[in-house]
Amino acid sequence: NAGVTQTPKFQVLKTGQSMTLQCAQDMNHNSMYWYRQDPGMGLRLIYYSASEGTTDKGEVPNGYNVSRLNKREFSLRLESAAPSQTSVYFCAVAGGVGSYEQYFGPGTRLTVT
Amino acid sequence: GENVEQHPSTLSVQEGDSAVIKCTYSDSASNYFPWYKQELGKGPQLIIDIRSNVGEKKDQRIAVTLNKTAKHFSLHITETQPEDSAVYFCAATYSGYALNFGKGTSLLVTP
Secondary structure (H helix, E strand, C coil): CCCEEEECCEEEECCCCCEEEEEEECCCCCEEEEEEEECCCEEEEEEEECCCCCCEECCCCCCCEEEECCCCEEEEEECCCCHHHCEEEEEEEEEECCEEEEEECCCEEEEEC | CCCEEEECCEEEEECCCCEEEEEEECCCCCCEEEEEEECCCCCCEEEEEEECCCCEEEECCEEEEEECCCCEEEEEECCCCHHHCEEEEEEEEECCCEEEECCCEEEEEEC
């Protein structure tokens, strides 16, 4: 039982390159979230998916797209990476209606040069 | 999302002492307040939470108190140990089930 897994763990991109961060869960939870964490900024919500087939913007969605592939998987895509997107990205899951508890994955550390 | 202010940003205590971290929120509709512990290189781990219909919750050495009128909530850690050293984040719900996080408190417990 791995809980929430994220791939890759580390990635270095050049400005303008694209990539997809993957998140998968085996907790059978309905809601999934993508956050970014920058020094001194806490965690900021990029996008979330309350249930399979739905996605919504969070606080900082610009420059990102998401896909809720199925109940288990939620991916985050950077179409044209910028240095401002250098950050640690976390995926989280929650049970859904009536269940607020969010459980986080181990993170992906992304550097854009 | 609505602001969540967290203080202090750094806290140093001696082993065995108590540590208190405070947060304030602005959205009166917030009804769930979790606390997370994050160790270096790891994802945040949920350590305790409280809902708006409860004033206090305790789990062994950690407790959380909530004052809905004043819109603030606090994390209390008693009998601190070196392994409590980490960054702690508070959060509050907004727009349904999304969370707005504070900027974190770096706690150092010295032997």
